[in-house]
Amino acid sequence: MASAALLLPLLGAAPATAQSSENSLQQAFAAAAAEYHVPQSVLLGVSYLQSRWDTHGGAPSVTGGYGPMHLTDARTALATDPHHSEGTEDARGDSARPALHPAARLPSSDELPARLTTLPRAARLTGLSAGELRTDPAANIAGGAALLAAAQRGLGEPLSADPANWYGAVARFSGADDTATAATYANDVYDVLRTGEERTTDAGRPVALAAQPDLAPRTAQLRETGLRTASAAGTECPASVSCEWIPAPYEQFGDNDYGNHDVGDRPASPGIRYIVVHDTEGGWEGVLNLVQDPTYVSWTYSLRSTDGHVAQHVKAKDVAWHSGNWYVNAKSIGLEHEGFLALPDSWYTEAMYRSSARLVKYLAAKYGIPLDRQHILGHDNVPGPTTAAVPGMHTDPGPYWDWRHYFELLDRPFAATARRSGGLVTIRPDYTANQPVYTDCVGQGQACAAHGSSEVRLYSDHDEKSALITDVGKGSPPTTDVNDISSRVSTGQQYAVAGQWGDWTAIWYLGQKAWFRNPKEQPTAVPGAGQVVTPKDGRASVPLYGRAYPEVSAYPADVPAQAVSPLPYTLPKGQKYVAGDEVPGEYYYAVTFSTDSHQVVVGDDQYYEIQYGHRVAFVRAADVKVMSSTS
Incomplete structure (x- = not known):
């Protein structure tokens, strides 16, 4: 208790409200730091890089990691089917060659690397059960603190109150087996410590880490880790x-x-x-x-x-x-x-x-x-x-991919670029609060676990009881299946506004007027402005394409002409879609192992890429006119 009392004033990370009931998670970091003599700021920084302090309701990450400290037990997360092996898609996507449908399967192994088995080790160090470490955030944080302390002792370093002295332990905590990966991870943690962070977690708990802008870690400790040089x-x-x-x-x-x-x-x-x-x-x-x-x-x-x-x-x-x-x-x-x-x-x-x-x-x-x-x-x-x-x-x-956070990390956050009269919207729901119902994650017809999402559901009218938007190319009625993108828009995508009704906004989508809830108090989209395309005067509709290929006359004699085949979609008169790049028709001919015949064919026809539905599409520039969304 005496040593903990000496340690706690030096941690400098817990705000004054840490003792309130709503800050139980912050208090758990303080308690674990004191018990295992790890600077609380280091514990918070590592946890932020692992989970942003979210608990995920005790569910595992993609590698079987649990809780705020991402303690891993990967036996819970091994999959059997790789990404391209279900046989529905030719990953090459070139009709000039026979379709490639790989049928490989992931190898199974009883050998798991140490980075995927940190939870059992934390259980041994703390005496807590694996179940507690998976589901109890406070136990999970204690397990992470115990692992950090063990890593520090393993390097022959004292359990210092100075966060600068924990660089090597943080590098080891990453689970990386090489110095470059471990150093990159540790550098990220110390960047978090220098800048500070504050957020409300997925469980509604506020957590804060005070900035330490002058913190300079002992990076030379990396040499003590014994990791390989990759x-x-x-x-x-x-x-x-x-x-x-x-x-x-x-x-x-x-x-x-x-x-x-x-x-x-x-x-x-x-x-x-x-x-x-x-x-x-x-x-x-x-x-x-x-x-x-x-x-x-x-x-x-x-x-x-x-x-x-x-x-x-x-x-x-x-x-x-x-x-x-x-x-x-x-x-x-x-x-x-x-x-x-x-x-x-x-x-x-x-x-x-x-x-x-x-x-x-x-x-x-x-x-x-x-x-x-x-x-x-x-x-x-x-x-x-x-x-x-x-x-x-x-x-x-x-x-469940967090596009909003991803683009914030890209330093391109999605923001309003116009007033309400801009004519466009950028989809931007609050990821955690936005929880549309999905089905078929674990069993046919079964509801998926409630979870934050980057996507917003679309309806045929301003009523959640109305029909979902139908994708004619899919060939089956729309559903709430997690893999059915017929009636969903994604964060960051932009669409032309087609109407407004109370808390509902309509956009042009897949050739239809599609509605989504967009309440003022918690908007799911922000206004924007830009260039849109619409059919040229006198055209009832124009065709759309899945690839911007050249016209037939552009192909030389030694390259078979590729069909400019329209998709089962059209851009109807009176509708507008956000315009991206204007590009020439282009085809890369590469169908042989020898590169002697490889060449790029470029045509005179120009195309615009547009945001048509959940997917992008291409439209011939000769078929449309470009205009401002405010026109």
Whole structure:
């Protein structure tokens, strides 16, 4: 008790209200810090990077991590089906080649790395049961404090009251097995300590961490950790993330069959205009095995949830097979995040969000990619390239990816850009408070656990009892299934306003007037202004496309012309849709292992990318007129 009394005044993180009943979580941090002689600010900083202090109701993260300290027991979170293996989508998305439907399965293993088994170790250190550590936030925090203290002692360091003396222990707490990843994690924690944080958690508990702007950690402690030195050679990553090169193979097999990506000369030809955000639907080790299989598919980067570690598999100059749309693949970089779409409480760590945001900022700056939702796409925003492909397109990362927080980390927060008369809205619900009902996460017809969401449901009238919006391309009636994006808009997407009724706003969506609740006291969208497209005068409607391909006359004799096939959607007269880039029709011909015949065909026809439904689409510039949303 005497030592705790000496320690507590030095912690400097608990606000004056910490003793109130509503601040029980803050009090739990103070109690655990005192019991295990860990600076409370360090405990709070580590927890913030793991979970932003959220408890998630005792549900595990994507890697089996529980509670505010993300104590892991990954046996609860191993999946059996990888991201591209259900056979509904050709990840290459090019009708010039036979469809590729990989049927790989993730390997099973009884061997789990230490970073995925911290909860059992915390149980041994504290004497608390695994059940308590999973479900009781105070016990979970105590378990994290015990692990930090054990890491500090393991380095031969005293249990100092000075947070600067805990850099090595924080690095070890990350679970990383190499110095670069551990250092990146520790640097993030100390950035949080320097800037301070304050927020209300998902359980409605306020937690605060006072800023320590002059804090300078003893980074030399990293040498004491005994972690391996991993090489970043060959990677294209910012220095602010830990990155390693684990190449996807470019190999030939069979009769001119090859995998698992195409060699290119980007950004010279073709250019790079998109970043596509995916989730893996599988655990880290298994997913890495898959991307190294030449008969499987590929993506550019994988990101690990526990610590934000990045693996690069395909050079940015080359074309990975990941989005299911060849036009998008040829002009994009694909990021796979360790996670699962249909498990709402299988949450992503703050460490991975931050690492991903830093990587995206780096790539966007390098290749001139605008940081908005028509260029930073979810896989669920990529259009089907043809009518036949539309029903099988993927829906990840899904409604539980926190786009609002992600874009705040990108330093591009979604904000109102006009008054109410601007003519557009940017979807921006409060993630935690916005909890639409979804079904089929764990069983057909069963309601998913209530959880915050980035997505807002759309109705055919200003009434939640009215019918959901129908997607004619899907070929079946709309549902509340977690994978059914027919009647959902996502945070950051922009649409033209089509009407207003009390607390309801209507937008033009999939050729229909779609309504969503948008109350003034808790708005789900903010007003904006910009450029929109509408059919040219005299046109009742114009066709839409899933890829911006050149006109037939643009193809040279040695390249088979690709069909400019319209999707089962139209842009009707009188409707407006937000306009993105104006681009020429373009096709990257790459259907052989040898690159001798590879070439980029560019046409005269111009297209606009538009936000049409949940997915983007393309419309010929010759068919529409561009105007201000305020007109």
